Amino acid sequence: MMNLMMLSDAQQVIGRLWSEDPPQEQRRVLLLARDALDFISASGQWYPFQDFREGHGPHDSSTSLEESPARSGLLARTTQFFESLLDEPSTVDARAHIQTILDALRFISATRQGKSLEEFIQRTESNDPPMVVASFETKEQADDWLKSHPSPPVFAEVLIGNSYHDVVYDRATNFRRLPRNRHFEWYLGWLEQNDPPVASASFATRDEAETWLKNQAHPPPRTWVLIAGEFYLAVFHPNVNHRALYPISMAIRDVL
Structure with a gap:
């Protein structure tokens, strides 16, 4: 059964980390994670993402050639940051949500949606109208x-x-x-x-x-x-x- 709160629960983890007044580089990491979750939701990919998490569909998480070098580097650093959180004792209660964030990043890479994510981020940063499909x-x-x-x-x-x-x-x-x-x-x-x-x-x-x-x-x-x-x-x-x-x-x- 699909957990309808899966992405929003993961966003709560990002919000708590943001409230701790992190350094600038970590803020960029948190923003990318937030946008990745929002992108999956806004583009209507709840079921494909769920299937991906259950082992169905593509699982090649290498960086898409469509992504800019700057964005692909940030994607790698974001993945590394949340992977490191999984090993911290203080994150025991949030590990399932951290794993959701990691899966979201890997889903976007595996499905070659780096360019679409970039376009979504650009629209978000420009305060453009809500996305339609x-x-x-x-x-x-x-x-x-x-x-x-x-x-x-x-x-x-x-x-x-x-x-x-x-x-x-x-x-x-x-x-x-x-x-x-x-x-x-x-x-x-x-x-x-x-x-x-x-x-x-x-x-x-x-x-x-x-x-x-x-x-x-x-x-x-x-x-x-x-x-x-x-x-x-x-x-x-x-x-x-x-x-x-x-x-x-x-x-x-x-x-x-």
């Missing part, structure tokens, strides 16, 4: 995709129109759903506070803005624009070639 124009198209998918990317997110939906899938029962979530609305509220809107372009109508966004050869993952005096976030998901405009009025703001 697929995009559909209609709910019917999304439902057909989910129904026919041999192994849906559980807990990943997809776009239906411009709305975010979770991929819910239980392998044991074959239960499948695509419930709407408000992840993007929370993100938009956070972004408004942490990157106050400054328009990179201004338009009289939404149609003009959509035409402009459609005609951009290589739009940034996100940029603020003004449409009839209101801020919108122009978003581009390169992995699914999806472009969208979201009004700032959608934002969910923290209530203190």
Whole structure:
């Protein structure tokens, strides 16, 4: 049976180590471990990761040729750091979670996902919109995709129109759903506070803005624009070639 808390429990170990005010190099190691766990979750690879841990699938953990030398070196140091923790008496209660971190690093290397992890980290560091793994124009198209998918990317997110939906899938029962979530609305509220809107372009109508966004050869993952005096976030998901405009009025703001 899949332990749904497996990755989040491992994140707790990273959080405790971070709270001890580690040196800069160790911070880089902890950030890579955090991002590796987040990548597996956001890309919907819970079941492939579980299968990997149980001895199924590829187990060549050599560094992918797609990785940059700097990232591959950091990956090796991160692996060595957590391997050393397994031998420390103080980590007895956390060893299962440390092993999860090590398995996550080895899973990414064995499945040659170094480049994808790098891209995910770049998006995270740039505070880009939440990752999606697929995009559909209609709910019917999304439902057909989910129904026919041999192994849906559980807990990943997809776009239906411009709305975010979770991929819910239980392998044991074959239960499948695509419930709407408000992840993007929370993100938009956070972004408004942490990157106050400054328009990179201004338009009289939404149609003009959509035409402009459609005609951009290589739009940034996100940029603020003004449409009839209101801020919108122009978003581009390169992995699914999806472009969208979201009004700032959608934002969910923290209530203190």
